[in-house]
Amino acid sequence: MLYPLRFQPICQERIWGGTGLRDEFGRQLPTDKIGESWEITCRAEAESRVASGPLKGRALGELCNIFGAALLGEKIAVGNSFPLLLKILDAQDILSVQVHPDDQFAAVHEGAAGKSEVWYILKAQPGAKIIYGLRPGITQQDFIAALKRGQLTACLHQVAVKAGEIYPIPPGLVHALGKGIMVVELQQNSDLTYRVFDWNRVDQHGKARPLHVEKALQVIEFGLVPPGPFHPDGNGLLLENEHFSLAYHRVTTEKIMTQSPAAFTLLTVVAGTGEIWHQGQGYSLQYGDSYLLPASLGQYVLRGEMELLFGSPNKPLHLAKAGQRDAVFG
Incomplete structure (x- = not known):
């Protein structure tokens, strides 16, 4: 018999992470650089396991195989993979300027699903901002030239955010979560990200993270108007x-x-x-x-x-x- 299933969160260390998930929810964290908690995930590198009840300890993928449509639903069980990924992100520093591909590009170039996502702002420090698309009129040529000059921020549309706001992030939209923001992120079951700019930072070993500018330029939708933000207006x-x-x-x-x-x-x-x-x-x-x-x-x-x-x-x-x-x- 199936019942409401709670899973053990899976912590992910990130260069921009911190201890916000402990401070906000009282969770025990394995390090002081946790940027993501994967709340419900069914992926090879991170698979959720049931936290309590008769199915405690069972993996989500195993449950999908056992219960099929009873768990997934009549229209979802015909697929061969769990379709969503649910996270909480804690940005103690700004994330890279990045973009996600759509399904068609991802299938051809990565053998994976594309990535559409949405952010719900759980909390934000006063004045905290996200990068949410490009400034009006920015062309691909403008973008490339600014990137070469080290002046990419001149192309980026920044938005101050508040708790309770919702920001859809469709494929092709340049974006970055800013410092001092915590979000719930619902997305396709993909973690495919192309970094454009990472603020010239390095990790604890003095190495910069890889960039993916060539692919990013193929998937950025120049002229795309950001589809948010908006607030919940009743149920x-x-x-x-x-x-x-x-x-x-x-x-x-x-x-x-x-x-x-x-x-x-x-x-x-x-x-x-x-x-x-x-x-x-x-x-x-x-x-x-x-x-x-x-x-x-x-x-x-x-x-x-x-x-x-x-x-x-x-x-x-x-x-x-x-x-x-x-x-x-x-």
């Missing part, structure tokens, strides 16, 4: 694209919900605390927690004072190879 759908949907719900006392059998849901608590009740069993919902709600879950009840994000896939993922050949991290 309901916030974002829908080819790959996934994102919804927001505020619970003040109790809310009865019904899980769609078409596709699973990834639930994340972005404020407050409460519980999810299913077939007489309660499951704790704390700030920062994420759950996978199986497609066959049926009716459940949310109780407490909290704000929640609900992410669901809109299409199955088909990969030519079981191992994904992604590039690099932010």
